[in-house]
Amino acid sequence: MNTELQNFIEKYDLYGCIQCGRCTGGCPVTVRTNLNVRRFVYDSIDEDALEELAKLPEIWDCTACSTCAVRCPKGLKPLEVLIGLRGILVLEGQVEPTVRDALESIFREGNPWSKARATRSDWMEGLDVKVADPETEVENLIFVCCTVVYDPRVQVTVKNLVKILNKADVDYAFVGDDESCCASEAFNLGEEELFEMMVEDNTELLNSFKAKRIVTISPHCFNAFKKQYPDLKAEVLHYTQLIGELLEDKKLEFTKELPQKIVFHDPCFLGKQNDVYDEPRFVLSQIPGAELVEFERNKERSLCCEGGGGKMWVESDSKLERLAETRVKDAHALGADVLAAACPFCILTLDDALKAKGFEEEMKVSEILEIIGDLLEE
Amino acid sequence: MNTFVCVKRVPDTSEAEVKVDATEKDVDSSKFSFDINDADNYAVEEAVQIKEAQGGTVQVLCCGPQDADMMIRMALAKGGDSAMRIDDPRINFSDPLQVAKVLAAAIKEQEYDLVLTGCWADDDGFMAVGVALAEELGIPHAAMVKKVEVEDGKVKAHRELEGGISEVVEITLPAVLTIQTGINEPRYAPIRGIRQAQKKELKVLKLDDLGISEEEVSEDSSLIELKRFYIPEVESKAEIIEGEPEEKAEKLAEKMVKGGLI
Numbered sequence: 001m002n003t004e005l006q007n008f009i010e011k012y013d014l015y016g017c018i019q020c021g022r023c024t025g026g027c028p029v030t031v032r033t034n035l036n037v038r039r040f041v042y043d044s045i046d047e048d049a050l051e052e053l054a055k056l057p058e059i060w061d062c063t064a065c066s067t068c069a070v071r072c073p074k075g076l077k078p079l080e081v082l083i084g085l086r087g088i089l090v091l092e093g094q095v096e097p098t099v100r101d102a103l104e105s106i107f108r109e110g111n112p113w114s115k116a117r118a119t120r121s122d123w124m125e126g127l128d129v130k131v132a133d134p135e136t137e138v139e140n141l142i143f144v145c146c147t148v149v150y151d152p153r154v155q156v157t158v159k160n161l162v163k164i165l166n167k168a169d170v171d172y173a174f175v176g177d178d179e180s181c182c183a184s185e186a187f188n189l190g191e192e193e194l195f196e197m198m199v200e201d202n203t204e205l206l207n208s209f210k211a212k213r214i215v216t217i218s219p220h221c222f223n224a225f226k227k228q229y230p231d232l233k234a235e236v237l238h239y240t241q242l243i244g245e246l247l248e249d250k251k252l253e254f255t256k257e258l259p260q261k262i263v264f265h266d267p268c269f270l271g272k273q274n275d276v277y278d279e280p281r282f283v284l285s286q287i288p289g290a291e292l293v294e295f296e297r298n299k300e301r302s303l304c305c306e307g308g309g310g311k312m313w314v315e316s317d318s319k320l321e322r323l324a325e326t327r328v329k330d331a332h333a334l335g336a337d338v339l340a341a342a343c344p345f346c347i348l349t350l351d352d353a354l355k356a357k358g359f360e361e362e363m364k365v366s367e368i369l370e371i372i373g374d375l376l377e378e
Numbered sequence: 379m380n381t382f383v384c385v386k387r388v389p390d391t392s393e394a395e396v397k398v399d400a401t402e403k404d405v406d407s408s409k410f411s412f413d414i415n416d417a418d419n420y421a422v423e424e425a426v427q428i429k430e431a432q433g434g435t436v437q438v439l440c441c442g443p444q445d446a447d448m449m450i451r452m453a454l455a456k457g458g459d460s461a462m463r464i465d466d467p468r469i470n471f472s473d474p475l476q477v478a479k480v481l482a483a484a485i486k487e488q489e490y491d492l493v494l495t496g497c498w499a500d501d502d503g504f505m506a507v508g509v510a511l512a513e514e515l516g517i518p519h520a521a522m523v524k525k526v527e528v529e530d531g532k533v534k535a536h537r538e539l540e541g542g543i544s545e546v547v548e549i550t551l552p553a554v555l556t557i558q559t560g561i562n563e564p565r566y567a568p569i570r571g572i573r574q575a576q577k578k579e580l581k582v583l584k585l586d587d588l589g590i591s592e593e594e595v596s597e598d599s600s601l602i603e604l605k606r607f608y609i610p611e612v613e614s615k616a617e618i619i620e621g622e623p624e625e626k627a628e629k630l631a632e633k634m635v636k637g638g639l640i
Contacts, residue, residue: 090566090568091568091570093565093567094565097563097564104413104566107569114411115411116394116410118408119409
């Protein structure tokens with residue numbers, strides 16, 4: 001028995017669990033997979049069973065949405081038991097090729113998408129972008145996120161953010177070429193030591209700038225920086241919080257009308273994990289002509305889109321309806337013109353679901369930055 | 379079973395725009411990512427799996443610059459025991475025969491049963507180093523191997539031929555096998571393994587250390603001279619079909635029917 005397995009009980013406080021089952025009761029993926037997180041917490045007490053438990057495919061169904069942790073009356077994080085089991089396979093090198101490629105890419109190129117580090121700032125071409133210089137003080141240091149940088153579907157979000165920051169004359173600068181993955185997904189895929197290495201490197205990099213605040217585009221970077229980067233000097237914000245401030249201070253105003261019905265989907269890493277519920281809604285509420293509606297399951301009860309927890313690189317065996325499809329159907333039933341979110345993973349999963357459901361003609365999936373970037377006076 | 383596995387660091391050009399540089403003797407690699415050659419990665423996995431099943435050692439061998447060390451460490455993390463990297467400005471990397479000569483010099487004085495290489499390199503696509511290496515070592519080889527069965531003093535190598543046919547050859551060891559992708563599923567090299575692999579030996583050698591003279595390996599002694607790279611001109615026959623996806627599909631289908639393709 002190696003020490004890794006012996007530490008399992010202590011690391012995840014397994015004896016702290018009272019087996020009440022609120023974790024499994026609240027787990028959103030149970031409607032489409034066999035995952036029973038309570039059972040994994042219980043079974044993991046037997047150190048000799050861990051290797052076998054790690055072979056069960058359900059451990060990869062968890063989206064790390066954290067509903068189980070939010071609901072646990074004992075303050076445990078049941079999902080991390082699943083992440084720990086994934087870690088056993090990671091140390092053996094026995095993970096899905098897609099997971100292997102994502103992790104190796106984070107290690108080699110600083111992003112999980114197997115893209116060249118040298119092209120990280122290519123999105124800036126032709127834009128008036130301020131890039132940070134370690135010698136100059138800056139109020140808002142912008143951290144973009146690998147998915148936003150490299151994925152053509154969501155790259156528009158950062159381009160629009162630049163437009164907004166310039167328009168509102170914000171004191172900002174982007175991290176630039178040296179930016180690397182926050183490694184939130186490496187953690188969730190069970191590669192803890194890669195995560196720790198990235199935390200160390202990123203903390204050194206981000207602290208090398210004289211920045212008061214770090215502003216992230218993705219809630220996944222936001223959550224990681226807030227909760228898993230203990231030595232970051234600057235305050236961490238999500239961009240919806242910054243835009244909210246600008247609107248409140250009248251530094252930014254949406255001048256064009258958008259007479260559409262918008263429903264906001266709470267990203268798990270922004271909402272239920274960090275209680276940022278009001279700012280995205282406030283930003284959307286400032287759009288002239290727009291009507292905001294709510295999902296029946298909203299805020300802390302929001303339904304996960306299944307984009308987190310490393311799920312961008314792991315396909316579930318389940319053939320049942322994806323949660324993102326359920327979400328899109330619910331938005332459609334509300335008569336929404338726009339299903340808005342503030343997270344690149346949510347946008348990618350919801351947009352796929354929109355196509356799968358064939359609602360493209362009637363409804364759009366849009367990042368908040370995508371919507372508001374077009375509402376500024378030229 | 380003592381195995382040498384040869385690896386090369388290559389650029390990933392699958393998505394990058396490839397531009398020829400001003401010398402016309404190289405491409406601008408400033409926007410590329412680099413990694414282990416794909417087929418070599420499968421060769422490493424095969425070598426490690428053979429070691430796990432049969433015992434013995436795996437030595438990683440590379441001709442290339444210091445930038446290749448991370449890739450070598452990753453191969454060591456997966457189960458390699460030690461590594462050698464030969465780095466010398468005298469090597470003409472455009473000449474697979476020269477590269478084979480250098481690799482052979484590193485291998486031949488040692489005890490070994492098997493030498494694995496990838497079946498081709500993603501950058502130059504010569505498909506020659508492995509086969510030339512067998513010639514230099516004076517041992518048999520099998521190329522494009524999709525399955526290896528180790529037997530006493532021999533291997534059965536399943537080779538992939540055109541048209542989906544497999545050929546099985548029995549080869550007496552020692553032998554060189556050039557490994558085709560898909561033979562296995564390469565494992566992940568965890569960070570812990572890469573850190574532990576820092577303790578494994580990685581010897582960096584010059585051609586003089588291997589006793590290779592200037593007459594044998596140098597730019598002048600090479601039989602191959604790289605003349606130039608160029609991007610082929612777009613042929614006037616190339617046609618871009620415009621329109622909505624449905625229209626495009628219809629036009630394309632029409633052309634294929636007219637041209638007798640379907």
